[in-house]
Amino acid sequence: MDATATGRADKIAVPPAPGADRFLALDIANSALTLTGGRVLDLLGTPGTAKAWLIAHQLAPVDARMLDQCAAQLRGMRKHIRTLIAARIDELPPPQSAIRAVNDAMTRVPTASLLRWDAAHGLHRQPSHPTTQVLDHALAVLCADAAELLTSAEGDLLTACGATPCQRYLLRTHGRRQWCSVRCGDRVRAARAYARRTGDAPPAARSTNVGSTR
Numbered sequence: 487m488d489a490t491a492t493g494r495a496d497k498i499a500v501p502p503a504p505g506a507d508r509f510l511a512l513d514i515a516n517s518a519l520t521l522t523g524g525r526v527l528d529l530l531g532t533p534g535t536a537k538a539w540l541i542a543h544q545l546a547p548v549d550a551r552m553l554d555q556c557a558a559q560l561r562g563m564r565k566h567i568r569t570l571i572a573a574r575i576d577e578l579p580p581p582q583s584a585i586r587a588v589n590d591a592m593t594r595v596p597t598a599s600l601l602r603w604d605a606a607h608g609l610h611r612q613p614s615h616p617t618t619q620v621l622d623h624a625l626a627v628l629c630a631d632a633a634e635l636l637t638s639a640e641g642d643l644l645t646a647c648g649a650t651p652c653q654r655y656l657l658r659t660h661g662r663r664q665w666c667s668v669r670c671g672d673r674v675r676a677a678r679a680y681a682r683r684t685g686d687a688p689p690a691a692r693s694t695n696v697g698s699t700r
């Protein structure tokens with residue numbers, strides 16, 4: 487990883503890893519993509535891309551204000567969530583700092599949308615947090631989802647993509663699947679075939695792009 491690419495998230499179609507369509511926490515854990523040559527495309531790299539990520543996941547309104555420090559807070563929480571996922575996979579005790587960060591975020595603001603009634607709308611639900619707490623609310627929702635993922639039976643299916651240098655996590659959908667995308671699986675198979683023929687793995691196969699996974 488020798489560089490960070492930003493601002494190109496909209497131009498690269500990346501299907502979610504298995505399970506990331508159901509668990510927001512898994513999707514944010516996978517929000518830094520390893521590209522060709524080991525470069526990283528960070529979908530939370532700038533306030534603009536971080537805001538786009540939150541809007542795409544219905545965690546922020548389109549008019550939300552996103553500052554540098556907001557994007558940094560999201561990246562910090564991603565790191566904690568990745569640490570917790572890694573510890574869960576390796577069956578190791580997770581660092582207390584990561585547990586604390588998740589609990590702090592979950593308890594800082596209410597995440598439930600409250601029941602309201604008015605003549606214009608009748609019964610409806612409305613977020614209970616003021617718009618100034620958009621980021622806190624997003625973090626709380628993400629962390630509640632992380633807690634659910636890590637403690638649910640599905641957490642047993644967590645694994646890291648086996649196609650180096652891909653750094654995405656996934657839920658194993660069937661048996662022994664250990665990669666996050668068709669592209670990563672093809673790459674692993676191609677590398678294995680090459681290794682069988684030559685007794686070595688090709689450097690190109692180890693650094694091919696995951697950002698354009700299909």
Ligand SMILES: [Zn+2]
Nearest residue numbers: 647652666670
């Ligand atoms: Zn992968």
